[in-house]
Amino acid sequence: MSTLTAVEKQFNLAPKRRGYVWMIVLTLSGLMLWSVSELSLALDQRGMVIASNIFTGLLNPDLSFLFSLTNQGVLYLLLETLSIAFLGTIIGAILAVPLAFLSASNIVPKPVSGLTRVMLIFVRTIPSLVYGLMLIRVTGPGPFAGVLTIGVTSIGMLAKLYVDAIEDLDTKVLESMTSMGCSMFEKIRFGILPQLLALFLSVMIYRFDMNMREASILGLVGAGGIGAPLIFAMQGYRWSQVGSILIGLVFLILLIEAISNKLRAKLVNG
Structure with a gap:
């Protein structure tokens, strides 16, 4: 119990960097949204058929x-x-x-x-x-x-x-x-x-x-x-x-x- 209390005390004494953390989160989120917008992630029907055929080939070699x-x-x-x-x-x-x-x-x-x-x-x-x-x-x-x-x-x-x-x-x-x-x-x-x-x-x-x-x-x-x-x-x-x-x-x-x-x-x- 004393060890847990010491850990909690040390955690509470640690400097709060919420602004720094939020800046990193927003930057990473912006980069992810920009990356997704630059990529074409849509799958056409032909691609789904080919994927199905590949899976069928794996099951029936x-x-x-x-x-x-x-x-x-x-x-x-x-x-x-x-x-x-x-x-x-x-x-x-x-x-x-x-x-x-x-x-x-x-x-x-x-x-x-x-x-x-x-x-x-x-x-x-x-x-x-x-x-x-x-x-x-x-x-x-x-x-x-x-x-x-x-x-x-x-x-x-x-x-x-x-x-x-x-x-x-x-x-x-x-x-x-x-x-x-x-x-x-x-x-x-x-x-x-x-x-x-x-x-x-x-x-x-x-x-x-x-x-x-x-x-x-x-x-x-x-x-x-x-x-x-x-x-x-x-x-x-x-x-x-x-x-x-x-x-x-x-x-x-x-x-x-x-x-x-x-x-x-x-x-x-x-």
Whole structure:
């Protein structure tokens, strides 16, 4: 009871900022009304019919297409999408490590870290579909373009998260290694990586979970995976095949997320 009284007393002593709160509420309300007025939220009858057909396709999937073992079936396309996401994540995770160390102000001089961070911001700014369209022009359509796209788009986020971990390091280890005359490579290899390995792997698994979703839409621009068959089935109004693809994709993503969560929990908790 005394604790509750103390909390109430502290609450009553707190300055009342009703004008400030009302200003925020009115500003947000005005922005929401303006945003709604700029958007066309009306649904025509044809759109409702298509939505009904999509829902019907989800309830009545094409099982022969879903469980087909050919290279045109859903299982093969999901395996291809999974491979694109996995290889792209590995490439991005490897390339992000040196860039992360070059971005860490406690490892390299600040001009070097600042320049590298600007470059990583530029890399993160470009959407994955834009990278896919550019790389398809270089490598041609197919899964290889998807792997490169996932790899490039992963670098920016992974390097940023790596940098945050590097700058939170225990610097006493580095200071003791410096007093022993260790080189920069030796400090990274024996003083930094052992502290960061588990966290790096956890971040990489988290990014793989995201890349699985990215890889599923890269097929829309011809970069392999299940995205192209999905858009072709939608354009052809083959809703039962759309349902088969979406069901397979949902189950695969749920499975990957469950496994990745367990792996990340084990890595973080040791």
